[in-house]
Each structure stands twice: as structure tokens, then as C-alpha cells.
Amino acid sequence: MSMSSHNDIVNSQFGPQAHAYLASAVHASGEDLDRMASLAGRWPDAVALDMGCGGGHATFRLAPLVGKVVACDLSEPMLRVVAEEAGRRGFGNVVTRCSAVESLPCPSGSFDVAVTRYSAHHWRDVPAGLAQMHRVLKPGGMAIFMDVVAPGVPLLDTWLQSLELLRDPSHVRNASPDEWRAALSTAGFAVGEATTYRLRLDFASWVERMQTPASHIAAIRSLQRRAGSEVTDYFAIEEDGSFTVDTILITGKA
Template sequence: MPEPTVNNSHDAVVERQFGGQAAAYLSSSVHADGQEFAQLRERVEGIAAARVLDLGCGAGHVSFRVADLADEVVAYDLSPRMLEVVAASASERGLDNIRTVQGVAESLPFADNSFDVVCSRFSAHHWRDVGLALREARRVLKPGGLAAFIDVASSEQPLFDSFLQTIEMLRDTSHVRDYTPSEWAQMVGEAGLVVTSSSRQRLRLDFETWIARMRTPDVMRDAIRHLQSQVGQEVRDTFEVASDGSFTTDMLVLWATRESF
């Protein structure tokens, strides 16, 4: 008998990487906490009967943080198993205005001008085509609507950029790219959105938790640790690499709007 066909597409890799770890992402402090949530709540609170799209929702932390301020929140993700976790947790929390929808960021199954707010947090570095996904985000956003893109940001300096992309890929084979602030500004502008503000925060990552959350194979884990020990001191200083492998990286919080004409 012929061997069963294995789906090795990028979307399948993302689902394999994240589906089985959905519960781990629900309890992850990196994903559950953050200064940016206060900004998000303030913006949503100022919109009457807000309809919010949590784009690449993961375990649903954005959805949970704004549900009490919104009329409806759509938690949208590629992984059905992530969405099952979101739905179950929303039910436990009594958040009956959260609806889950499965799909890819590059093809949103929503009508034009559907949402007052589109927010994507820690998702874009997995998207196959960020430009297309951003154009889709603009399409479903109402004129005058707000968009927030929050993600790990790479350095404008090639030395530091190469290091970050390498350890990200070794840890997680579904990783595509952490974009630099200038790349984000260009892509958002090309998508037809207008950047209103952007800021950077420092994000500390505990190495063992970071590795365990992704179930990184030992050979890849060891490769990351070896790379950390072999790069130049300026790389170790920039990322504040500790003796246990824990490190610090940049995170970008970018706000944009779809102008009204």
C-alpha cells in the first residue's frame, strides 16, 4: 500500500507546531501580560459598540482583554486546536461575545469595512505574505478604524538581525521573519494604512520556558546554546544573553488607521 500523503505546507507546519501547545500558550506569561494591553483597552473603550478582530489570536489573550469593552470580538487563527482552547476559556470566563473563526491571515472571510479595530499580537512573524495580510486587514477595517500590530522586532543592523532570525528558526520551524521597524512602517504604508504611532519595548525571554513552549528538539536547543556562546560579545550584550541562555529582544507596538475619505 502507498504511504499516506503528509501535508508539508507552511500552514501545516504552523498547525503542527502550535496546535499541540495551545494550552501552554494560554498559560504563558509572555503572551498573557504586557504594557500594550492598557493601550488597547483605552482605544477600544473609546469606540461605541466596537467590533474587534483578533488576527492570529493564538490562545486568545487579546480577545479576553477587550471582550468586556466590545460589542463583538472575532478570534481568528489558522489552528483549530488553538481556537478550541479560546472557545473553552471564553466560556469559562463568561465572555459570550467572543466568536472563533478559522483561516489564514492572507485571506480573511469577512466583508469589507467589518471591524472598528484589527489587532494582531505575536502572529505576523508566521505569516507567509505579510503584505497581503496587511492589505486584507485594511480591507476589513472600517474607514477611520484602528489597527494594532504587536510583534517581536528585529534590528536594523544585519549582525543582530541574522542572529535573531537564526535562533527563531532553530527553535520553531514555522518561523518566517521578525521584521524591523522600518520594514513594518513600509509594509503598513504600502497596504494603505497610515501609521499613527510606534514604540519599542524590551521583552525578556526565559530560555527553558521559551524552548519548552515550542517543544524544540534537543539538537536544535543545543544548536541555539552553541550559537549563543560563539557569537561576538556585541551580540551577547545586545540581547543580554545570560549564562542559562535567557535573553532579551525588542518588541514593536505599532498603531495605524484607515483614513476616512
């Protein structure tokens, strides 16, 4: 039996795939990134935090808009890729830090803006992570949270979490929009705007990015073929396994 911690599993999943996430079209674009840029652009001299930066796509959108970006992630290989790409793009205001969200190595009130995108569903302890993000923001600072969200219906929620976990053992949980609002409020944020989007996931690239084992791919496809109409309709499951999920951008003020 494995003695690895959850954070070890996250590292093992994402470190080897750093370049795949840098190249991922799903991660490199999106209406949520456009909205994030619009919001962060109001803070031209800001010091910004990108928590769980992954391939760095939020960092790269922030860098031309703010004074400094700290790209933070558990994975050293991810951070090396982000640093290299930031240098290639001429972003001299990007620095990297290796840390779990639950123990950010930053003084309180360090940042004007904090963002996280497609990361929180991997966090071991979401309430602790949100509390840390609130702590490191200056009073009145803005946080922007972007992630895949679960429908607020048990049937659909169970299906989404099952597919996600089969694809990637570092998955913890996609929260619903209402759960996001409650968690942010508990962490001390004044909850602001919330916008939901639909995101199509191409099945082949979705499993390739995580090097999902063939047995797990077969299990995902078997589940999809046996799903009821409520599931296939909601997630728009296609013949090749591609499907569509909900995502959210939700803001909070410290």
C-alpha cells in the same frame, strides 16, 4: 522530503501547544497589551478582530471593552481553547473563525478595530495579510500591530532570525520598525504611534512552549556561547540562555 505547506507547519507547531500558549505568562501580560486595551477602550461598541489570536490573550483583554470580538487563527485546537476559556470567563461576545490572514472570510468593512499580537512573524505573506486586514476594517477603523521586531542592524538581525528559526520552523521573519512602517503604508494604512518595549524570554519556557528538539536547543546554545559582545550585550544573553528582545506596538488607520 516534507510536502507540507508553510501553513501546515504553523498548524503542526501550534495546535498541540494550545494550552501552553493559554498558560504562557509572556503572552498573558505586557505593556503592549495594556496600551492596546487603552486604545481599544475608545471604541466601546466596536466589532473587533484578533488576527492570529493564539491563546487568546488579546481577545480576552478586548472582550470587556468592545461589543464583539472575532478571534481568528489557523489552528482549530487554539480556537477551541480560546472558545472554552472565553466561556469560562463569561465573555459571551467572543466568536472564533478558522482562517489564514491572507484569505480572511469576512466582508469588507466588517470591523471597527483589528489587532494582531506575536503572530505576523509566522505569516507566509505579510503584505497580503496586511492588505486583508486593511480591507476588513471600516474606513477610519483602527489597527494595532504588536510583535517582536528585529534591530535595524544586519549582524543583530541575522542572529535573532537564526535563534527564532532553530526554535520554531514556522518562524518566517521578525521585521524591523522601519519595515513595519513601510509595509503598513503600502497596505493603505495611515501609520500612527509606534512604541517599542523590551521583553525578556526565559529560555527553558521559550523552548518548552514549542517542544523544540534537543538537537536544536543544543545548536541555539552553541550559537549563543560563540556570539560576539555586540550580540550578547544587545540581547542581554544570560548564562542559562535566557535573552531579551525588542517588541513594538504600532497603530494604523484605515
